[in-house]
Structures are given as C-alpha cells and as structure tokens.
Amino acid sequence: MSELTADKAAIISAQKKARVKWGFIWALLTAVMWGIGYVPLQAIWGIEPLSVLYNFENPDSGYLVGSYLDAFVQAMMFGLILTAVWAGATGKLREYKRVITNRKILKWLFFGALCGGPMAIFGSALATGYIGATFAASVSLLSCVVGALVARVFNHEKFSIKAIIGIVVIVVGGVIILNPTDMIDNILHPASDGNVLLGYLGAFMSVIGWGIEGNLSIRALNITDADASLPVRFFIEFVFWCIIMLPLLLVIVGPDKFFDCMAQTFSSVPFLFWMAVCALSLGFCYAAQYKAFPLIGVGRTLCLCNMYVPVSMIALFIFLGQPLNILLVVGSVIAIAGTFVMYWERGNEVSGGEVDG
Amino acid sequence: MAKELPMKSRMLMYFENRDMWDYEAVDAILKEEGLSDSEYWRFTARFWLAELSISGLLEPLEEDVDDGSHFAPGKMISKYRLTEYGLQAIDSMLR
Numbered sequence: 001m002s003e004l005t006a007d008k009a010a011i012i013s014a015q016k017k018a019r020v021k022w023g024f025i026w027a028l029l030t031a032v033m034w035g036i037g038y039v040p041l042q043a044i045w046g047i048e049p050l051s052v053l054y055n056f057e058n059p060d061s062g063y064l065v066g067s068y069l070d071a072f073v074q075a076m077m078f079g080l081i082l083t084a085v086w087a088g089a090t091g092k093l094r095e096y097k098r099v100i101t102n103r104k105i106l107k108w109l110f111f112g113a114l115c116g117g118p119m120a121i122f123g124s125a126l127a128t129g130y131i132g133a134t135f136a137a138s139v140s141l142l143s144c145v146v147g148a149l150v151a152r153v154f155n156h157e158k159f160s161i162k163a164i165i166g167i168v169v170i171v172v173g174g175v176i177i178l179n180p181t182d183m184i185d186n187i188l189h190p191a192s193d194g195n196v197l198l199g200y201l202g203a204f205m206s207v208i209g210w211g212i213e214g215n216l217s218i219r220a221l222n223i224t225d226a227d228a229s230l231p232v233r234f235f236i237e238f239v240f241w242c243i244i245m246l247p248l249l250l251v252i253v254g255p256d257k258f259f260d261c262m263a264q265t266f267s268s269v270p271f272l273f274w275m276a277v278c279a280l281s282l283g284f285c286y287a288a289q290y291k292a293f294p295l296i297g298v299g300r301t302l303c304l305c306n307m308y309v310p311v312s313m314i315a316l317f318i319f320l321g322q323p324l325n326i327l328l329v330v331g332s333v334i335a336i337a338g339t340f341v342m343y344w345e346r347g348n349e350v351s352g353g354e355v356d357g
Numbered sequence: 358m359a360k361e362l363p364m365k366s367r368m369l370m371y372f373e374n375r376d377m378w379d380y381e382a383v384d385a386i387l388k389e390e391g392l393s394d395s396e397y398w399r400f401t402a403r404f405w406l407a408e409l410s411i412s413g414l415l416e417p418l419e420e421d422v423d424d425g426s427h428f429a430p431g432k433m434i435s436k437y438r439l440t441e442y443g444l445q446a447i448d449s450m451l452r
Contacts, residue, residue: 008422015433091397098363104450105363222412223446224363225405294407 023295026288027304034285035137035311039319040274041125042133044070047271049264050129061253063129064198068249069265070129071122072241073272077279079238082231086283095228100235105220109233110240112217117237118245120209126202130195135177137312138328139203141335142174144302144342146211154215166342173335178203179327226290230283299343306336364390365405366451369414372439373447376418379406379435380427399428406437414443 004012044050050066087096099105120143127136145167151157159167178200186196220229250258265271285305292301309332316322362370368386371377383402384393392398409415419436427434439447 004421011422011431012420012433095363098361102362105366108450218412219446219450222409222414223366223369223450225365225401228363290408294404294411297411 019295023292023297023301024304026292027296027301028307030285030288030292030301030305031307032311033281033288034305034308035313036315037278037282037285038133038137038308038312039315040278040281041070041128042316042320042322044271044274045129047274048268049261049271052264064126065249065253065257065261067122067125067129067202068245069261070125071117072245073265073275074121074125074278075117075234075238075241077272077275078234078283079231080235081276081279082234082283085280086287087228087231090227092225092228095225096232099220099224099229099232105224105229106232106236108216108220109229110236112213112220113233113237114240115209115216116213116233118240120206120213123202123205123207123209127199127206130199130202132322133316134313134322134325134328135199136203136206137309138177138332138335139174140206140210141177141306141309141332141339142170142207143210143214144306144339145170145174146208147214148342150212150215163342166338166340169338169341170335171338173331173333173338176327176331176334179331221290227287230286230290234283303336303340303343306339309336362451364402365409368402368405369409369439369443370447370451372415372437372443376436376438378427379403379437380423382406382437403428406435409443410435410437413440414446416440 045066050070083096087093099109124136124140127139148157148159148163148167152159183200187200217233220233249261253261285308289301289305292304296304310329313322313324313329313332317324364386367389368382371382371385383399383406386402387393387395387398390398406415410417415437417435418438421434421436423430423432423434425431
C-alpha cells in the first residue's frame with residue numbers, strides 16, 4: 001500500500017469506526033427482532049387452527065400436523081411477503097428475476113432452502129410445539145457447530161485453536177440446554193399431551209438443517225444481493241412445500257382431514273395475521289444481518305445476532321408469561337460465550353473496504 | 358447471457374481483467390445498467406464491493422480519501438483485487 005498522509009489516515013480511521021458502529025446497530029437490531037419473533041411463533045399455538053388441531057384427533061398427530069402447517073404457512077408468508085415487500089421496496093425485482101432464472105445460482109439456494117425449510121424450520125416448529133419456544137431457540141445455537149463441521153469437511157476449512165475451544169464450549173452449553181437426564185426421562189415417561197420424542201427429533205433436525213443451510217446458501221449470497229436472493233430462497237421453499245410436502249401430508253392424513261386442515265388454516269384471520277407479522281419481523285432480521293456482515297465482519301455479526309436467545313427468553317417471559325428455565329438460561333449463556341470464542345475477531349482482523357452506513 | 362447476471366456478479370467479473378478502484382467498478386456497472394443518475398444505486402453498488410471483500414472474493418489493495426469527484430468529498434475509497442476464491446466462484450457459478 002502507498003503511504004497516506006496523516007490527515008487522510010485519520011479520515012479513513014474515523015470512517016472505519018463509524019462503520020463499526022453501524023454494524024453493531026444492525027446486528028443488535030437483528031438480535032432484538034429475532035428474539036421478539038419467537039413470541040408470535042409460540043403464540044400461534046394458542047389460536048386456531050393450531051389450538052384445535054391437536055384436539056380433533058390424538059394429540060401426537062395433531063401437533064405433527066400443526067407443525068407441518070406452521071412451517072408451510074411460514075414458507076408461504078416469507079416467500080410472498082419478502083418477494084413483494086422486500087425485493088419490491090428495495091427496487092430489486094429485476095435482480096430477483098436474474099437470480100431466480102440463473103440455474104447455477106438457484107441450485108445452491110434450492111438445496112439451502114431444503115435444509116433450512118422442510119428440515120430446520122419444520123423441525124424448529126416441532127420443537128416449539130412439543131417442548132416450547134425457549135427450548136427451540138436455545139437449541140438452535142448448536143447449529144454453529146454443525147455449520148463449522150460441514151465447512152471443515154466440504155470446504156476443507158482448517159479449525160484454529162480458537163475454533164476448537166469455541167466448539168467445545170458451545171457443546172457444553174448444548175448439553176446443559178438438552179439436559180440429557182431430563183431428556184431421557186421425558187422420552188421414557190412422556191407426559192400425557194403428546195410425544196416429546198418428536199420435539200427432540202425436531203430440535204435435532206433444526207440444528208442439522210440450519211448448520212448445512214448456511215454453507216450452501218452462502219455460495220449464492222456471496223455473488224448476489226441478499227435483498228433479492230433471500231426472497232428467492234423463501235419463494236422456492238414455498239414452491240417445494242406446494243408440490244412435494246403438501247401432497248405428502250395429503251397421503252399421510254387422508255383427503256378429509258387434509259382439506260379440513262387447509263380450510264381451517266386459511267379461514268383463520270388471526271393465524272394468518274400473526275404469521276405475516278413473523279414474516280416481516282424475521283424477514284427484516286435476515287436483511288439486517290446481511291447489512292451488518294460487511295460492516296463488522298461475519299464472525300462478530302453472528303456472535304451478536306445469537307443474542308436473540310436471551311432476548312427471546314425475556315420476550316416470552318414478558319408477553320406470554322413463559323417461566324425462565326434456569327438450565328436453558330445457563331446453557332445458552334455458555335453456548336453464546338462459545339460462539340464469541342469461536343468467531344470474535346479484533347477490529348483490525350476484519351478485512352478493509354467496508355462501507356459506511 | 359452475461360448481461361442477465363445479477364449486478365453484483367457482473368461487478369465481481371470486472372476484476373478478472375484488472376485491479377480496480379471501487380468508483381471505477383461502480384461507474385461501469387451503473388453505466389451498463391442505465392442507472393448512472395441514482396445515488397441509491399451508487400451506494401448499493403459500493404456496498405456490494407464491500408460484501409465481496411468481506412466474504413473473501415475480493416481483497417483490498419489500497420485506500421485513499423475521495424476528493425469529491427467520485428462519491429462525496431472525504432469518503433474513503435478502496436482499490437480491490439480478485440482473490441483465488443473469487444476466481445473459483447466465477448468459474449463454478451458465473452460461466
């Protein structure tokens with residue numbers, strides 16, 4: 001690099017500081033919106049059709065069908081609202097078209113969407129329905145570990161000492177969140193309302209699904225505008241639900257029950273309203289997260305965004321009166337500390353060229 | 358075909374030919390897309406370059422301060438070079 005005068009160096013340094021400030025604002029907004037987003041995700045279980053679904057038959061399949069519908073409507077709302085509102089308002093519909101018609105780019109978003117949607121979001125809905133939103137939120141912290149392992153295998157990324165220590169700390173936190181003795185006890189002696197095994201299976205699906213998704217989608221996101229490619233990602237997930245997942249449900253539960261569920265889902269205005277609120281608040285999170293990446297770096301953004309877990313616990317406590325589970329609090333604090341060990345870099349380790357906000 | 362690529366992809370491909378200052382790449386893409394008059398797209402295109410840099414597809418070579426002829430007086434400007442990883446992304450996804 002050529003030598004800069006002291007004046008110029010001072011100007012550049014001041015601008016870099018301003019960028020870091022904006023990056024922190026975006027990342028913390030993501031954490032807050034994301035955490036609050038768990039309130040409607042939990043609350044919808046108390047309104048029709050989900051509230052009556054698990055009464056009309058035995059509770060097990062009721063929850064299962066409920067989670068299925070929950071994940072489907074999430075995909076629909078995200079796909080349609082983000083396309084129209086987000087890509088439309090940012091003037092990026094032309095970019096949207098270019099992304100969705102480019103097979104090489106679409107391929108990565110498609111496989112990412114499969115892992116993220118029918119696997120992770122559906123899994124997380126199961127964990128929320130059978131066990132609870134605070135558990136579902138905390139356990140998804142473990143997807144960092146899966147993401148790092150997948151990157152290690154497929155991209156041959158080497159683990160630094162920092163990363164290994166971070167992973168160990170996250171796993172310790174994860175063990176406390178999952179609380180193995182309690183888990184085994186719950187599985188062996190399930191409470192009367194529903195089989196918690198499916199909740200744990202859902203949690204497992206969300207951890208694996210989100211861990212893999214990041215590694216696939218990032219290839220497309222790297223070379224496209226996230227305001228266009230994230231709506232595409234959700235739209236193709238919605239299409240996948242329509243042509244594969246819904247017919248599958250039709251076969252599993254039979255036409256009578258299937259059309260009954262659909263009618264209940266689409267005639268429940270409060271349900272659709274809350275799902276639209278979710279799509280807007282969580283959709284905003286994705287966009288805000290991508291604004292933070294170039295300002296403070298991917299690692300620090302991910303650490304700060306993980307603060308959504310304590311935010312969700314506080315929000316669920318305040319708005320829905322969900323008690324704070326001390327093990328979940330301790331486990332997630334440890335797991336978040338692990339993500340900081342793993343990802344946090346000093347300001348000067350972030351490559352330059354960031355843009356001010 | 359090339360014009361139908363997303364704008365951020367197009368910008369990445371500019372760097373195959375030579376190292377460029379951010380304002381050169383921004384001017385080129387906006388001219389190509391007929392968006393030269395828009396402040397919003399200038400900002401957006403500059404942000405894409407920052408994203409390409411943070412995700413390791415480009416690397417910064419040099420920094421300087423804008424004299425007012427590019428973005429605004431006193432703004433930081435950066436010169437970038439395509440990385441090996443960036444070239445791989447172009448080869449595997451953009452051709």
